[in-house]
Amino acid sequence: MSIPTAKSDRFDVRAVVAAVQRAVGTPNGTLALHEPVFAGNELAYLDECIKSTFVSSVGKFVDRFEDMLAEYTGAKRAIAVVNGTAALHTCFRLAGVEPGNEVISPALTFIATTNAIAYCGATPHFIDSSLKTLGMDAQALGTRLDAIAQRKPEGTINRETGRRIAAIVPMHTFGHPVDMDEISAIARQWEIPLVEDAAESLGSTYKGRAVGSRAQFAALSFNGNKIVTTGGGGAILTNDEELGRRAKHITTTAKLPHKWAFVHDEIGFNYRLPNLNAALGCAQLEQLDGFLKNKRRLADAYDRAFANIPGVQFAREPEGTSSNYWLNAILLDEAHASLRDEALTELNAAGFGARPAWTLMHRLPMFSESPRGDLSVSESIERRLINLPSSASIQARDD
Incomplete structure (x- = not known):
């Protein structure tokens, strides 16, 4: 499978941080990647x-x-x-x-x-x-x-x-x-x-x-x-x-x-x-429906915030499905994959608990000899994916 090339040569790591701020505001401290909500019985x-x-x-x-x-x-x-x-x-x-x-x-x-x-x-x-x-x-x-x-x-x-x-x-x-x-x-x-x-x-x-x-x-x-x-x-x-x-x-x-x-x-x-x-x-x-509603609102806010940012796209749910958006994710264009760690550094410095995708299983020493097919898409996703704060408690901005 071919990997899409960059949509634009213009890419600014600071624009990624600004987009997250538009979606969820500026945190007071650190906004965790995903933390539980205890608000019921x-x-x-x-x-x-x-x-x-x-x-x-x-x-x-x-x-x-x-x-x-x-x-x-x-x-x-x-x-x-x-x-x-x-x-x-x-x-x-x-x-x-x-x-x-x-x-x-x-x-x-x-x-x-x-x-x-x-x-x-x-x-x-x-x-x-x-x-x-x-x-x-x-x-x-x-x-x-x-x-x-x-x-x-x-x-x-x-x-x-x-x-x-x-x-x-x-x-x-x-x-x-x-x-x-x-x-x-x-x-x-x-x-x-x-x-x-x-x-x-x-x-x-x-x-x-x-x-x-x-x-x-x-x-x-x-x-x-x-x-x-x-x-x-x-x-x-x-x-x-x-x-x-x-x-x-x-x-x-x-x-x-x-x-x-x-x-x-x-x-x-x-x-x-x-x-x-x-x-x-x-x-x-008992609170799951409310959690899902809040998380979909947050996903929509991220989607709007990144809609016009060159060189990056928000990962939407596949057609015919409804995702719980457990973790929201963005993908840098392949041409900008080398800037992923810089983006992670800037996001975390700004108080957003962002992280990369997991290390691919075949790269781990205990599974390095396991049989495998072509993994070019997985390797591309690993290079350029960033998970964003996704807790159900996050108050997404509507603008």
Whole structure:
């Protein structure tokens, strides 16, 4: 895929800072990249939870939190766990990922996606991203599988490595949904399970439906910097009742129900979300619609502020989707990519907690030998992307 050239030879780092100031004003101190908002029933629910003495993985708030997630997303089951990485790890286990397998993943992702693959003893296989979505590129996925994949009785095999390709894991970068229809069609064509990494995208929709609501397996995160937080937490979404039951079982140390006996029928994980964290999550979910409204208003303010700035563009949600705009992002034109760090320095000096994209996974030493396709778009995004302050509490300017 070709990388767009600069729209203009004129580019001024100071104009980037001025645009952010037009959108959100001049901060008093530092405006964080993304911080939680506690403006509802958090204290009341935490107090109730503490007084109940049920503060670990059993209690009414865990059950309520799971029910609220299932209702909000439209998934049949939601299983609350300790973090998004644990949710992904469990999804991969349920999908049948085993030691010696490969899992196809974007190179542009947070390391949790790739670590969860490694926890299974599998190898990540990196695919390029799309400039439209910032997530896995369906065309790149199809091209790569056509080049290296072969159907055999034991599954889809990478002809170059001899390893079974056990799963495909698209991730909705910064809350922007990827092209799930095309990626799902490719997964079905090759009979490869799909695990949806929706860690950043609670509240985002794809063609009118919540992300994660159509996949056999999807993972959410409620880390302290997410749109809804439980302090640390995650969840597994599934539309398969039996898989939901099994997910809850293996994340509860695979313990068989009994009044007093400790019998475990397989290797499980101590991954269940504590009731204390779930109490916080219930209060946060009650406010999610308000968070989304504020964040979309902020995204619109950034979009207007950068509309006429040469050499830079604001990353809008893909057509046919609604993003939660978890993190707002701008992309410098390729010709100005060398000025990204200067722009980051100036933004942070002005009190804006801006940051670059993650280091691409294949550049990290533990994954440097992993198989990969052409990653030219991911490498371009990495060079020139800047995330801007995105908290739901930020009061965007209307002018």
